[in-house]
Structures are given as structure tokens and as C-alpha cells.
Amino acid sequence: MPKLHGAHLLCLAAILVASCTSTDAPAARTEALRYEGVETRLLDDDLVNFRVQLRGDAARDEVDAYARCAAAQYALIRGFGFARHVRTNLREQGGVWIADAVYTISPALPRGLQTLDAEVVAAACAEQGIPTV
Template sequence: MPARISLSLAALAALCACEQPSEDKAPFVPAYEGIETRLLDGDLVNFLVAMRGARGSEDVENYADCAAAQYALIRGYGFARHLRTNVSEEGGLWRGDAVYTISAALPRGLKTIDAEVVASACAENGIPMV
């Protein structure tokens, strides 16, 4: 019997060694550092956003989308279209430089934003807006 026990323990040890360790993910606790809005031309708007604690460029892009959505609503428009976002990170500070067009009607293109829907999601997720 001792041979069976040691074989079982060896099999158990081998199985445990094969298990993938659970990933300990740090909680997402962003610090939104502010939004600067620049009207470039009639319906063309530039948003400069800064934040700490981003998990990657997508978090910065979401922050810019929130700014664009709220700005469109403030101006009496219902939609925005994302044109481009440049993201950089230095010393833990993430910066986004994003450009959007705003419009009353749904614009053509793939990266359109329904301002009311996006602004509502931003409020629910605690992302500040303009």
C-alpha cells in the first residue's frame, strides 16, 4: 500500500504543477487629470486628455470619447465621429490628443458616437466629461 500512496501523491503533485496560476490583477483605479478642448473649425474639435492609472491606450481613448460626447451634447449636437487619437505615456501619465467632428445627424464613417448613449455610459462608469 505505501507504493500506491506515493504514486497517488506523485500523480497529484504532477496535476497541481500543470494548473495555471490565477492572475492577480490590480484593481483599475484611474485618476483623470483633465480635459482641454480646442475648437479647430466649425464642427472639428480637438480634445487633449490626461490620466494616470490607465491599463493601456484604450482607457485614454475612452476618456476622449467621453469628452467628445459631452461636448457634442453641450453644443446641441447628437453625434460625433472619431477621426484620430494619438496616445503617449511618460512616467505613468497617459496623454491623448484626439480629434472629432460633431454633427446633428449620424455622420458617415465607422467610428461614430451617439453622444447620449456614450455620455450615459461614461457617467455610469465614473469617467469625467467636459
């Protein structure tokens, strides 16, 4: 795994913070969040589909973060250090939010704008209490 220094670390930290925080003031929750599990499906050697469900008074970015956390931890489990977001479809059905996300996983930082350093993201998820795989 390549070592990241200076500007690379600052860039990754900025991306992580921007993707995990909301600029809107949080509204009072009427129902606590319940993370209802992650389903993973390997589509190819480095292409993985994650389906996550979140019940409660959730916002779209919280459901997206749940899928991102699952992808980061899965990459680590498979011995990879990075993931790249391909797409996420979000929907709400009967009070349950569902994210259907696809990520590539890789040992080196992939090209693209929506890349994740799996270690950094998984640690942030643990700090925020977001479960992973």
C-alpha cells in the same frame, strides 16, 4: 435629430459595447486611475481637438475611452447629437497617459464607421464613472 429604430439602435449599441469593453481579463491595478482633465480646442465649426490625461495603472483603451467620453459630452453641450472619430494619438510619459484626439460633431448621424451617438455614449460614461467635459 433623426429617430433611430431597430437595427440602427442595435448597431449603435454593439459599436458602443465593443468600443468600451476589452476582451482581455483585467489585471490587478497597482495604482488607482486619476482622470486629470480635458482640454478642448475648437479647430473649425465642427472639428474639435481633445487632450485628456490619465494617471495611474491605465490601459490604452481606458485613455481612449476618456477622450471618447469628452467628445460625446462636448457634442451635447454644443447642441449636437453625434460625433465622428477622426484620429487619436496616445502616449505615456512618466506615468501619465495622454490622448490627443480629434472628432467632428454634427446634428445628424455622420458618415463613417467610427460614429458616436453622444447621448448613448455620455450615459455609458457616467455609468462607468468616466468623467466628461
